[in-house]
Amino acid sequence: MSNNTIAVYGASGFQGALVLAELDRRGGTVILAGRDAEKLESAAAQANLTDAEVRVATVDDGAALVAAFRGADAVINCAGPFTPTGARVVDAAVAAGAHYVDTCGEQLFLHEIYRTRSAAAESAGVTVVPAATDGGVPGDLLARLIADRLGPLAELTSVHRFGGDAAMSRGSIRTMLGVADTMADGGVAYLDGAWRPGPFDQLAPVILPGGTEPVAVGSFPLQEAVSVPRHTSIRNVRGAVEESTRALFATPLTDDMIEALPMGPTAAQRAAGTWTIVLDVVAVDGRRARGVIEGTDTYGTTASIAVEAARRLVADPPAAGVLAPAQAFDPADFLAALTPHGVRWSIDID
Structure with a gap:
């Protein structure tokens, strides 16, 4: 796949660190985003991404979130719990013109995003695939x-x-x-x-x-x-x-x-x-x-799935909107990509 820029929100958390490691392995440009600059810089160093840009944004600052995602081709949201705050990150990614995936396993949040965010994503020309995890894909x-x-x-x-x-x-x-x-x-x-x-x-x-x-x-x-x-x-x-x-x-x-x-x-x-x-x-x-x-x-499997999903959305965008995995990706081909994992x-x- 071609080079891409992927922003990871919640990059200093446990799941975020594994996503960063997978992105480092796969190549491309990474933006680390979250609420604590010091923790983000430490996460970048641990992931061998010392040249990566760090952007600070809290979930209650919509403008800062949009700014954090500007220039990214896709956003991977690892900042749970998602039910109270995840929709704000979805909205910011869409407003920034970036495709979106997350590592959420909270069913009612997923149901809400499917029901309420598709029109905005379609209008922005981006694709949202929630639950890019071992349990969701x-x-x-x-x-x-x-x-x-x-x-x-x-x-x-x-x-x-x-x-x-x-x-x-x-x-x-x-x-x-x-x-x-x-x-x-x-x-x-x-x-x-x-x-x-x-x-x-x-x-x-x-x-x-x-x-x-x-x-x-x-x-x-x-x-x-x-x-x-x-x-x-x-x-x-x-x-x-x-x-x-x-x-x-x-x-x-x-x-x-x-x-x-x-x-x-x-x-x-x-x-x-x-x-x-x-x-x-x-x-x-x-x-x-x-x-x-x-x-x-x-x-680790979730990290691989989230990165694979984000990179596929960038390389070969499906229809815009909020899509289930089988709507966004070829099922057999995506599963084959997980075999090495x-x-x-x-x-x-x-």
Whole structure:
């Protein structure tokens, strides 16, 4: 891909540092943006980006945000939690004429951006792809590939599973606490052709890859429920995780407890952590399929996905507006680009 200029907002955070490292590996011009100049300069030095420009802007200063993104071809927003402030960063990127991706996993924020920011992005001639993460992109792309083989779909249930030493960063923990109510009631699901809020009926237990017995799963606010219906003819989409994972997210933590934790998992912990997305699909004609996509190092994979997405938007812009991953990118080609990062996928049709 050709040279590009990418601004990273929240560049001094844990996820931001991994994005910077990936950008350094891939080449191009980087702008570090955030609220603290000293932390940004330290992040640039650690990422071997000492020549990169540092621009200070807080999320409550819209003019400064727009100025921070001026001249960038794309913005990667790593500054969570996104629900209270992320829309301001989207608006600033659009106003600056830059494409936008983020590392958000907050379902209601994503749903809001899809519903409310497309007209502005279209008018500006830029593309917004929220949730450019391991949880937001692979499952959406795989769902599109399954639909291409089966035709119109009746049901899709997405189950996200985390294994190994799946340690979380402080930022992720704060984000989860901030959307605890949404996680408890399941967020939104796509039912009978419309998005509806939870709580939802109990899901049936599922046999997951490598298992022999069904495990209990519960409704969970996943990205596929808000993205897949935007590009695929389907009646119902629901998201779920194992009940044991839901209980983990519900564990109460105080600010002091979070501050006492490391900023994020170590490289060894990241490498040991695994993630799996299982898509169980029923077509309108009754045929069934299961798609499975899996990898390791959720934070490192997210960095690779966010950078890949931003660079593709710059090199070969799709239609302007707020797009789901499968609307913005060729699904098979994007997934192939993730293979060197240890991402594997398969589709089995009954």
